[in-house]
Amino acid sequence: MAAYTPEASRLALKIQTGTSEQGKPVYRTLHFSGLDAAAGADDVEAVASALGALLAYPVSAVSKIDTDLVA
Secondary structure, eight states: OOOEEEEEEEEEEEEEEEEOTTSOEEEEEEEEEEEOTTOOHHHHHHHHHHHHHHSSSOEEEEEEEEEEEEO
16 A cells, blocks of 8 residues: 655745735745654744744745655
8 A cells, every 4th residue: 555755845935025016916935945744833833933024025825845755
């Protein structure tokens, strides 16, 4: 039977960098690699909050992106 084996994880922060001429928000995504695959939601939120405090733009969304091997 096949199973997933965690290979890597990364953190993605979606930030709003401004608004377009039509008044719609403009977003950019920042990626941070090296996130522990076993990191829980509370840990990821804490890291995202700490990083967000250092940014000039507000954080709109936080994602943990996992890459798993199938074996």
